[in-house]
């Protein structure tokens with residue numbers, strides 16, 4: 001546990017007495033992609049927000065790259081290499097796509113970073129928004145907002161990316177892009193990766209979840225009930241129950257895309 | 263940095279017209295126009311924190327008054343005019359960073375109230391501290407009579423520099439961070455920025471411009487009084503900026519010009535009911551052009567351009 005890229009121990013969060021997360025232990029190794037699933041209100045976003053530093057822990061410990069970061073501010077964690085893409089699309093509405101990205105590329109400094117223009121262009125390419133660079137973000141369709149969101153966090157050069165339901169409510173084309181991107185992200189030899197060592201993502205769509213994640217955690221009522229490889233976790237009783245209650249899938253599915261438009 | 267050709271044309275055209283204006287204007291209106299330019303700089307100081315950085319500050323009069331008094335105390339003759347003006351701007355900028363440091367821990371309605379209270383507090387202190395400020399009677403600056411046209415061109419030149427400087431600022435990487443904060447503090451933080459730090463910088467730059475305006479105003483009017491700190495001056499810049507178009511560099515100037523001249527002509531015609539008329543006009547314009555005069559002009563221009571190019 002000492003050498004993990006990121007690890008949390010006994011992580012708990014209370015909102016005015018309501019326990020949203022209870023004593024979660026979790027770790028992420030370098031090169032690993034972990035998915036988190038669970039019913040609405042299970043505490044998935046709370047979990048990611050705690051790691052990103054957006055909200056303070058009630059108790060517990062967060063370690064990143066051997067350092068205890070539990071008390072670091074959100075901006076400091078970003079500069080150290082933890083980037084969180086929120087659940088709701090959150091590009092800056094009045095800025096152009098390019099300016100949104102530019103803001104991310106400086107990651108906390110207003111001084112220009114050498115060579116960043118090139119990186120911006122290639123990142124735009126990566127998410128397929130090259131021809132959108134002068135469009136104002138509020139005018140983008142939902143799926144492209146999500147792609148831009150992801151790109152903004154990527155240009156901060158994170159070592160760990162936290163993505164909160166990146167494909168939820170997104171059209172098939174964009175969801176396919178996002179899924180591909182997540183798959184490529186932790187493979188260090190692809191252009192997409194750029195130093196991203198680990199990915200934690202929350203996902204409702206089981207097809208995306210099981211395709212992208214090396215390991216999956218199941219969160220319910222604030223507790224991390226089980227964790228394991230997709231094959232293993234599908235056989236667990238509580239997960240089976242949850243999956244059957246949930247119908248076939250929610251939102252985008254890659255199988256759906258193959259059978260359909262393309 | 264790219265500046266649209268249209269903007270450059272409008273800027274040069276207005277500079278040209280304004281430079282030629284004294285030929286056509288009488289004394290009274292020349293003074294009014296000089297004042298209007300100063301109000302424009304003052305309003306721009308508010309636009310920087312509100313229109314660009316998203317903080318509804320009601321405390322701009324604090325910096326305006328401070329700049330005016332720094333000017334009064336450091337003025338030593340028309341030959342060395344630049345130094346007291348620079349001092350007025352710099353001292354207010356320093357005060358701006360202190361004020362910024364104090365007020366950025368609150369936001370929204372509380373931010374508005376805290377800055378308002380600050381303006382009221384400074385005004386009360388200025389009234390009480392007669393030994394320093396001369397209270398409501400104020401202090402006279404022995405500026406002599408350099409001539410109305412001299413003053414006008416001086417203020418026009420400084421306004422042009424201020425506008426260019428501000429355009430460069432808002433197009434710079436620093437300006438981008440301001441706009442990000444305006445759009446979403448949360449996302450700005452998530453991208454690694456210390457939002458507080460940048461808000462303090464915005465406040466400091468805003469203090470710089472407001473202090474410069476205060477210094478200029480006490481120069482052309484030849485005095486400064488406790489009334490310079492009055493919160494209603496803070497209210498003026500809010501109205502001018504919103505009316506002209508917040509988040510634009512030209513907006514504050516247009517708003518200030520419009521209200522100064524409308525107020526002036528209405529008061530000549532209708533006497534005591536002019537505050538009501540001005541108030542009605544403001545409400546009407548804000549309802550009809552939510553993005554200010556600049557926003558409306560922009561829309562009209564886009565329409566014409568579309569029509570011109572056909573579809």
Ligand SMILES: Nc1ncnc2c1ncn2[C@@H]1O[C@H](COP(=O)(O)OP(=O)(O)OP(=O)(O)O)[C@@H](O)[C@H]1O
Nearest residue numbers: 015016018020039040041042043044045046047087
């Ligand atoms: N700021 C808050 N104050 C009070 N309660 C909160 C707050 N944020 C979240 N909660 C509650 O904590 C619980 C967990 O919320 P969280 O957003 O982490 O769930 P989630 O698993 O992400 O759900 P979803 O699938 O709907 O996104 C929910 O019951 C929610 O109502």
Ligand SMILES: [Mg+2]
Nearest residue numbers: 044045046087
């Ligand atoms: Mg959530």
